[in-house]
Amino acid sequence: MFDELRKKISNAVKNLIKKEEKETKEEVAAAEQIAEQQVSKEKTDSPLEVNTSVATKIKGAILGSVRLTEPEIDGFIEDLRKSLLQADVSYNSADEFTKILRGKLIDTRFKAKDINSEMFENVRGALLELLGTSKPGIDIIDAIRTRIGSNDIPVRILFLGPNGTGKTTTMGKIASMLKKEGIGSVFSASDTFRAAAIEQTEHHAKVLGIPVIKSTYGADPASVAFDAIAYAKAHKIPVVLIDTAGRQETNRNLINEMMKMVKVSKPDITIFIGESTAGNALSNQIEEFSKHMKIDGIILTKLDCDAKGGNAVSIAQATGIPILFFGVGESYDALVRYTPEFVVDSILPNN
Ligand SMILES: Nc1nc2c(ncn2[C@@H]2O[C@H](COP(=O)(O)OP(=O)(O)OP(=O)(O)O)[C@@H](O)[C@H]2O)c(=O)[nH]1
Ligand SMILES: [Mg+2]
Structure with a gap:
């Protein structure tokens, strides 16, 4: 790293x-x-x-x-x-x-x-x-607590991004973090496209002991999210975590599908999950997604596999969208809250 x-x-x-x-x-x-x-x-x-x-x-x-x-x-x-x-x-x-x-x-x-x-x-x-000089990111825990305080729940958090960047894994990490803070959540298994995606979400739900709302492969991902939000409302669960299928920013049909997801699920926080290792392609990916939907924050994954690390320094400035967390491994606790000090301390040798 x-x-x-x-x-x-x-x-x-x-x-x-x-x-x-x-x-x-x-x-x-x-x-x-x-x-x-x-x-x-x-x-x-x-x-x-x-x-x-x-x-x-x-x-x-x-x-x-x-x-x-x-x-x-x-x-x-x-x-x-x-x-x-x-x-x-x-x-x-x-x-x-x-x-x-x-x-x-x-x-x-x-x-x-x-x-x-x-x-x-x-x-x-x-x-x-x-x-x-970069815009500070939203504090997810604070934002959720404020919403719980004013009884304005559920808070809807949508995870999107290209294929295989770590959306489902990161959603699990966020659920685990919320659980440690005493905040309940429900998964929306809205990747109805990739083989085994639903089972992957179910696995996290089982390990973490939280509910999951799912449908069948090929089902409308937006309607799964709609059902998950209804479930959260009915059971007073404060947070809905919405997984989505990976999509390239150049695929117009899949971007349109995502726009429908956004319209139906009305996310409070939309998080782009991008790989730190994507190099200079990352800012283009984010900019293309941003043309069609508002992105509130970035989670930069696989920082542990990234020998270069430049995106951690400049992606927020390049896109105007703050980094919220870094993914630094595959386990639930391999999630580090973004701070400038973390980046600087990781880069500069202790001397
Ligand atoms: N080393 C490392 N591996 C990660 C990290 N985040 C995710 N992974 C791994 O990356 C692989 C893909 O993760 P997924 O969560 O399935 O990615 P995804 O974006 O949901 O993939 P699709 O749904 O297929 O688009 C898995 O093997 C994860 O364990 C990370 O921060 N570090
Ligand atoms: Mg996934």
Whole structure:
């Protein structure tokens, strides 16, 4: 998870530090030489007032703090920008990030002995600032509690996205999370298309001990959702979790079917389930779905299988839709709430 981004940022910083250390060593050597000359000159000029602190002062000035030159910063920034692009960070986000970072570096005086950790602090600050520019996502638990408080239930949550991205699995994870919070839910097995999809939902329902409303394969998925909502109303179950069949954003018929689902089930929260590993294709997928229905949040799955991790950094900014959670494995508890700190802590090496 994030291995490539971590490595790339780390390498860019290391390269710069190595260069900087080499230059500092050379500068110190030169300074020592100047100082020695100065000292011996002072000795000769005025043998009674030997100022030996000159050497220390020059050395201290160089060793004590370092300001990177603009060409050095620009070289580093360009290195980093290319690395981010290779790790699937979108062009705009990489640009924005390096602009923020450049501003920080230009203003920083590094303590020479801490330059490594200070550099990472700057990168960390810039990443947090970049992530902070994205719209914050809805807090699902809070939203549901508010609705329960005003007796306005059930809350309808619809999961959609391309084939095999983890919709059904993630729906199970959300049900499990809600259960831990003491919030009941019911599944709508509205993938009536893919073989074994209904059984897969039934399996989660059985393990988690929650009801499932289903029909037969080929049945209208919208009417299954309608029945699940009616069931929740009748049994005062606060949340309906609606699974859907995977569909490509380019399949007009399936997108039309989804529009009907949205019209009938009137979801309160529509969540796009996308694979972190989808690379640059992900933002196109989300944008195409968004043309036809409002998407409230993204759950980025399979982050555990994604060596690059760039989508976690830039997909919210690229699409204007916040990430709500990350899927980090197959088990029910492999769901991490999105925070900028989680992303930054996962990417930056602990040093
Ligand atoms: N490693 C990993 N595997 C995941 C994650 N989320 C889902 N999976 C796996 O991905 C595969 C597909 O998951 P499903 O939940 O069936 O995906 P889906 O989107 O419902 O698939 P369709 O209904 O066929 O479109 C399964 O093997 C899941 O266990 C995740 O975050 N990490
Ligand atoms: Mg499914």
